[in-house]
Amino acid sequence: xxxxxxxxxxxxxxxxxxxxxxxxxxxxxxxSEFVGRNNSHKDLRKxxxxxxxxxxxxxxxxxTLALIGRNGAGKTTLLRMLNGLIKPDSGRIEIRGRVQALxxxxxxxxxxxxxxxxxxINGSVLGLxxxxxxxxxxxxxxxxxxxxxxxxxxQNYSSGMVVRLGFAIAAHVSPDILLxxxxxxxxxxxxxxxxxxxxxxxxxxxxxxxxxxxxxxxVSTFTDKAILLDKGNHTYFDNVAMAINxxxxxxxxxxVTSDVTKICQGNDKIKFYDVDIGKARMPPGNxxxxxxxxxSSIDYEDVQVDTKIICNSEPDIYxxxxxxxxxxxxxxxxxxxxxxxxxxxxxxxxxxxxxxISIWARKRAEVxxxxxxxxxxxxxxxxxxxxxxNMIYQVD
Amino acid sequence: xxxxxRYSSNQHLKHEKYKLRDRYMTQMPQKDSFQPIIYTPxxxxxxxxxxxxxxxxDLKDSxxxxxxxxxxxxxxxxxQSILGVFWxxxxxxxxxxxxxxxxxxxxxxxxxxxxxxxxxxxxxxTLWQLFTESLNAPLISxxxxxxxxxxxxxxYEALLLSAFYNVLFNFLIKAIVLAGxxxxxxxxxxxxILLALLAILLLILLGIAIGLxxxxxxxxxxxxxxxxxxxxxxxxxxxxxxxPPPKSFPFSLLxxxxxxxxxxxxxRDLITKGYITNFQPLFIIAxxxxxxxxxxxxxxxxxxxxxxxxxSA
Numbered sequence: 001x002x003x004x005x006x007x008x009x010x011x012x013x014x015x016x017x018x019x020x021x022x023x024x025x026x027x028x029x030x031x032s033e034f035v036g037r038n039n040s041h042k043d044l045r046k047x048x049x050x051x052x053x054x055x056x057x058x059x060x061x062x063x064t065l066a067l068i069g070r071n072g073a074g075k076t077t078l079l080r081m082l083n084g085l086i087k088p089d090s091g092r093i094e095i096r097g098r099v100q101a102l103x104x105x106x107x108x109x110x111x112x113x114x115x116x117x118x119x120x121i122n123g124s125v126l127g128l129x130x131x132x133x134x135x136x137x138x139x140x141x142x143x144x145x146x147x148x149x150x151x152x153x154x155q156n157y158s159s160g161m162v163v164r165l166g167f168a169i170a171a172h173v174s175p176d177i178l179l180x181x182x183x184x185x186x187x188x189x190x191x192x193x194x195x196x197x198x199x200x201x202x203x204x205x206x207x208x209x210x211x212x213x214x215x216x217x218x219v220s221t222f223t224d225k226a227i228l229l230d231k232g233n234h235t236y237f238d239n240v241a242m243a244i245n246x247x248x249x250x251x252x253x254x255x256v257t258s259d260v261t262k263i264c265q266g267n268d269k270i271k272f273y274d275v276d277i278g279k280a281r282m283p284p285g286n287x288x289x290x291x292x293x294x295x296s297s298i299d300y301e302d303v304q305v306d307t308k309i310i311c312n313s314e315p316d317i318y319x320x321x322x323x324x325x326x327x328x329x330x331x332x333x334x335x336x337x338x339x340x341x342x343x344x345x346x347x348x349x350x351x352x353x354x355x356x357i358s359i360w361a362r363k364r365a366e367v368x369x370x371x372x373x374x375x376x377x378x379x380x381x382x383x384x385x386x387x388x389x390n391m392i393y394q395v396d
Numbered sequence: 397x398x399x400x401x402r403y404s405s406n407q408h409l410k411h412e413k414y415k416l417r418d419r420y421m422t423q424m425p426q427k428d429s430f431q432p433i434i435y436t437p438x439x440x441x442x443x444x445x446x447x448x449x450x451x452x453x454d455l456k457d458s459x460x461x462x463x464x465x466x467x468x469x470x471x472x473x474x475x476q477s478i479l480g481v482f483w484x485x486x487x488x489x490x491x492x493x494x495x496x497x498x499x500x501x502x503x504x505x506x507x508x509x510x511x512x513x514x515x516x517x518x519x520x521x522t523l524w525q526l527f528t529e530s531l532n533a534p535l536i537s538x539x540x541x542x543x544x545x546x547x548x549x550x551x552y553e554a555l556l557l558s559a560f561y562n563v564l565f566n567f568l569i570k571a572i573v574l575a576g577x578x579x580x581x582x583x584x585x586x587x588x589i590l591l592a593l594l595a596i597l598l599l600i601l602l603g604i605a606i607g608l609x610x611x612x613x614x615x616x617x618x619x620x621x622x623x624x625x626x627x628x629x630x631x632x633x634x635x636x637x638x639x640p641p642p643k644s645f646p647f648s649l650l651x652x653x654x655x656x657x658x659x660x661x662x663x664r665d666l667i668t669k670g671y672i673t674n675f676q677p678l679f680i681i682a683x684x685x686x687x688x689x690x691x692x693x694x695x696x697x698x699x700x701x702x703x704x705x706x707x708s709a
Contacts, residue, residue, distance in 0.1 A: 023616045026706035030612055030699040036441040084435055084549050086705040093435040104547040108465075112472040124464035125548055 004096065005177050005208045006059035006082065011091035013052045013077055014044060021047050042090065050232040051077050054091070057227065057236060059177070064209040066219040066240065068247050069229035075212040078229070079103060079179045082210065097176025097208075100126065104181075105166025111155035115146055115165055118154050122169045136172045143194070144168035164191055171198045178202055180211045196222070216244045220384040244384050251352050264358075264370040270296040270332065272369045277355070283378035284388035287344040290357060292369075294339060300332040300361055300368065307341060308356040309348065309375070311386070318348055318386055332359075332368075348377040349388040440698050451697055454551035461550060462557030465541075469562065484566050485573040488521035495521075495638040506639045511668045515581045519664050520637040522570050523599065527656060528628050529566055530603025533559035534696075535614045535621065545704055552700050556608065556693075563600055574667065586670025595663040598682055602655060605689035612699040616706060636661055655681050 016022035025045060044050070052074040059065055067075040080086050082093060083101040108125040109118045119140055123133040133140075141150055144164045146157075154162060180199070199222065203209060213219050219226065219240060226243035228235045230250060237243035266272045275292040282288055290307075308320040323330050332339070341357070353376075359369040380388055440447045474480050495517045498504045509516045537559035544550060578585065614620030634650055636642070641651040641661055651657045658677035665672045 022706055026616050026702055027613065029702045030695070033439045033698050033702065034441060034695060036439045081435065084433065085546065085701065087437055087701045088435060089437050091436070095433040095435075099433075099549070101548060104543075107544045107548045108468070108541075110468050110472045112476055113468065117468070117471065121464055121468050124461045125544060125550055127461075127550075129460060 004058055004060050005063075006057075006096075006210075007092075007094040008055055008057050008082070009092045009094075010054045010056055011052065011078070011081060011088045011093055012050060012054055013074065013081060013086070014048045014089050015051045015077075016045075017047045017049065052229070052234070053232045055227070055234050056091075057225075059208045059210065061176075061206045061208055062203065063225065064203060064211065064223040066223035066226040066243070067210065067212045067229060068214075068216075068219060068226055068243060070250060073229035074232070075229055076103065076181055079181055079210065079212060082177075083179055095177065098127075098174075099177045099179065100170070100173050100175035101179040102167075102170050102181060103179065105163050105170060106154075107166075109154050109162065109166070112153055114153055115144075115150040115157070118165065119169055122166065123172075126170060126173050128173060140168045140172055143171060143198075160188065160191075167191075167195055171195070174202070174205070175207060178207050178209045180209065180213075182212055182214065216247065216384055220244060241384055245379060248350060248352055248379065264367050266294070266368060267366070269298050270294055270300065270368055272359075275371065275373075277373055277375070281376045281378060282346055282348075284347050284349065284380065285390075286346055287342065288346070289343070290341045290355070292339050293336065294332060294369075295336045296332055296334055299334050302362045303330050303332055303368065304360040304362075304364065305330060305339075305341065306356075306358045306360065307343075308358075310354050310356060311350060311352070316386060318350075318353065346377065347388040347390075349383055349385055350377055350379050353377055441694075447694065447698070451553070451693070455553040455557070458551035458554035458557055461554040462561060465554060465558040466561040466565075469540075469558070470565065481569050484569040485522070488525040488570075489518060489573070492518040492521040492638070507642075509640050511583070512581055515577065515583060515668055516640075516664070517638050518577050519574060519667055520660065522574055523596070523660050523663050524632060524635065524637045526563070526567055526570060526596065527599050527603045527660070530563050530600045531607040531628065532624065533563050534604060534607040534611045535624075537562070538611055538615060538696075539621075542707060545700070546707055552697055556604075556696070560600075560604065563604070567596065567600070578667070583668055584670075588666045588670030591672075592663055592666035595659055595666055595678065598678065598685060599656070599659045599663060601689060602659065602681065602685045605685050605692055608692035608696055609688060611692075611696055612703060615703045631656070652677075655684065 016025055025048075055078065057065065067078060069075055077086075079101060080103070081088050082095065083099055083103070084095070085101075106118070106122055108121050110121065113121070119137065120130070120133055123136075124130075128136075141147055144161075144167075146161060146165055146168075149157065149161065154165070157165070178199070196218075199209065203222075209222070211219070211223055223240055226237045226240050228237065228243050228246050228250075235243075235246065237246070272292050272294045275290070277290055278288045304322045304324060306320070306322045309318040310316065311318065330339075339359075353374075354372050355375050356372045357369065358367060358371075360367055477483070492514075495504075495506075496514045499506050499513050499517070506513070534556060537555045538545075541550075541555050545552075610620050610624070614624075631654075635654055635656050636651065637660060641657060642648055651661070659681060662672045662678055
């Protein structure tokens, strides 16, 4: 096996924004391809844009590269070019070895046919011969854990089962280069762990892996290099933690300074005003207070104050609790008063988060207040994960 | 370069890694790994030798997958159907029967045929259906494979080959029905029936060649799929399927300008009479079909990456 498996040299790809024009360009491209003209790719035509521009990298045996970026940044497009599904518009890609793409699982499955038959179909689509599939059949069924359903038509499978079967087949092809597109994020946790173990096994065997993922946890665990794609541009990182930091910055831009989302500031009986969150940026270990004034015309007894800190880019909750979690009864009495929530010693390792505060009347019968406020916590460099911990290093 | 030079740390771990990799490498087809695949925007027509060689290699590689896809479509089709193969031969028989009734009641006036009209019509409509199936097969097959094509690299030829297998299978069913018709009407079978197989193969080839030529555009625009049934219907009446080839001038052109006419006429004559007098048009059409097929094939091959890009852009 050669040492360098993938060489991408200044690879670019453009796309067209409107379908009608895109189809017409398709016809023209087929025409110029057929008469052997090469120049139709160089310039942008009307309604076209560069989805990827001048991407270069090399991948050696055993390397794992993450492609990260927003939706539509061109990650899948790059994978599809590497797989030879579509041609680059400029540049050159050299592939030395067997490529397998996990862009979709269970391609070619026929819903009418049984799992058993579909293993043979999908296996053939992935390039396995019948004796090869015969030899791996039991392993595939074991891996998918679908023993009792293997003769059931695939249309009666749950979506999770279809994915399991698809991955089980794909996992039994041994490529030199594996392209993975977010497909590992399916199935229940037990199955996901199996998938990652399988990918790890391939990595041990020397397979070069290119992985597209939005889960920074997956990226930091499985890859040792990363390319961050954004609006046709790209940055290459040898250090994945730095790539993840840059990735997170993509989403924090503009949100910290943006307005508070005010959904509710009170009703005709109670009004909240002068909400103050204090500092703009909070490194781990800091404390901060949320102060607000309210004026009420009635007594609200035993209210619930729900405080939630959520990540802006991922649907993750860092923390959520109501005052009940701290055995604190709160009564908002008639008249003008001040409510203060103090958060001590925060340990959040991310610079883009939102704090959401909602105040509810007893038994959540009525929402009295609801704001979402962007917060900037200080992320630690060379670190991933939601929480910051105090680490003490020592060499004896 | 020795591997050890590249890694200075974690030697004990790396050692394990290479042991595993060496074991794995022995199982790898070494030949493929060392032949790099290169993707550039350059037109493949600029390197025609490579293009033809790759096409040939892919055709050989695709036999397995084509057979599997054919089996898939076949089992799925018949598992979800009660009447099964019934649909493969009943439509042309019905059309044939209608014309037999129309002709026998003198509702339409069809000139005298040199074999009994029912045999003439039934063989004609069956052959015609075989042609239209061949014509439709490439586009249907490639369209059905859209989800695979946009996600997984497969040899494109597999789709054409599985379409071809499908047409051949339908022909086998029809052949049995044709034999039934010939026996029922007590037509004498001759050695010419073997030549008829060649003529029928030519009919299939011509259909697939034209269908394949339309496939790239048909993948981009739905107009081909919408227009094809209309054209096929018109074509049916312009082809001597249910009537003998006209001999008087403007209409005799139908026999010379329409490439399907001589093949249908020749096939039918070979099946029912066992001989034909004029081979020349068949040779011309055979040459033409092969040229069209070659051009259509290359066009299909080089246009698919562009089509895949446009399908999912």
